[in-house]
Every structure is written in structure tokens, then in C-alpha cells.
Amino acid sequence: MIERVVIDVDRARVVRLQMPPDPHRSSVCDDVECSGPFEDVEWSADGRQVAFLPTSRDHKEAHLRVADTDSGRVRQVLEEKVATYYESGNDAHNWRFLPASNEVIWFSERDNWGQLYLYDLQTGRLKNQITTGEGTSRSCSGWMRRTVSSTSAASARRRVAIRISFISIGSDSMGRT
């Protein structure tokens, strides 16, 4: 099990997040480091908040939480519970912490395909579904903070070949290009 901490490096101060230990898991692989750095962790630009995604050992539950990095206080934003196996993306997590616009981009296969959804960061309420249709949003590879537009590589299923198309889409699901 891992006990999450935030270290203030100038003061060498360790803040232990106020929550029980988490399984040694992430939503991308059976480890907390998959192909990049510490997986399922995103910082706010000012370093005052950190978002993270504890995942159950059997990958059936994931809980998106945000911690105050000074006090260690933690609050839950949203959770995903599935009967099979929750993976938030290929190679890297597919959710994005957007404190500047008070939003979260979330990945779910709840409509049978992997899609991106936009949530309110404060209330945890679903605002709208960002991507739709047949094909999985494989990665939320970029977004603009001001307009909160995401770019996803949507893989569309074909009989013979799998085509991966790059699309840019507004987070209100309008403006698909």
C-alpha cells in the first residue's frame, strides 16, 4: 500500500495526505509508474492543489480526488465503478485536471466506447459528454486552458484496418474539426 505525501522541497516538509493508504495501482497499469512519471497525478499551476486517482487492486473502482498540498486535506470529486476493468487510457492516463476552469476531463467506457466527458471539478457533476459515436478516444493529448478544448486521437473501427484519426473538439462537444 502507498501513503501519499507532498514534499515542500525548500522547507523539506512532508505533508501526508489525510486519507487511508491506497493500493499500489494506477488506472493505466498494475503499478504506480507505467511508461511515464508517477501515474494518475496532476498538479495545479500554482502547486496548491494536486489531483490523483486511487484505483482499487482489481481495477473495478477509481476515485478522483483533490488534495490541498499545504494542509493535506483531501476531497473526492467523482468516482467510476465498473463490473469489469477500468482503464483511463492507453500508455498514459486520459483524464485532465483543469482547476483554472473548475473542470475535469474524464474518460469512461460507460456508453460501450471509450469517450471523454466534462465534469464540474467542484460539484463532481457531469456537464456534458465531449466525444460520441463509435470509436475510442485513445488519448486526451492536449487542451487549451482558456477555452478548455481537447484534442483526442479517436480510433475508429473498420473491418480490415483500425484507423486512428486525430480530431480536435470543443469540450462542449461543439466545434468538432
Add this chain to the structure above:
Amino acid sequence: MRDTATGKETQLTRDGVKEFGYATDNAGWIHSDSPILLWSPDSKKIATFQMDERGTGDMYLVSTNVGHPRLEALEASRCRAIPGSS
């Protein structure tokens, strides 16, 4: 933490012990001596963890190579907890 400009080292944590260390990358056959962490954008803070591996048991790796295989006994701190581990 080492300042790459001056070489000065600063100890950040003091209560890490064997099998309950900070930022350890030792759970499983993929392991390294590098810490697992994520810096804040302003490089003032680090998000990481202290991993409790007390109560896990030993595991072994057997090499695949020409000639006799080598048996590598992984320290308890290097093994993956299995069902039944506390």
C-alpha cells in the same frame, strides 16, 4: 534532492525505513533505483508516496541466458504483494 547547479544535497525525508521507504520503485520485476514522483509546475513541491511493504514475502527471478540460469533472490522490499499479504 541535489541542486544540479551547485551539487548541494538536501535530505527531504527522515523517517523512511527498509520496506517502508519513500518514492520506491521496487514492487515487481520492473524496478529501478530512481524515485517515483511528480514535480509541481513551479518546482517547489513533489508529489510522491511512502510505500509500506512490511508483511510481504520473498520472490525470486530466474534468468534466461545461455548456460546455467542465475537465481536472483529479491529482497522482500522488491517483491509484489500477493493475495494474503497484509
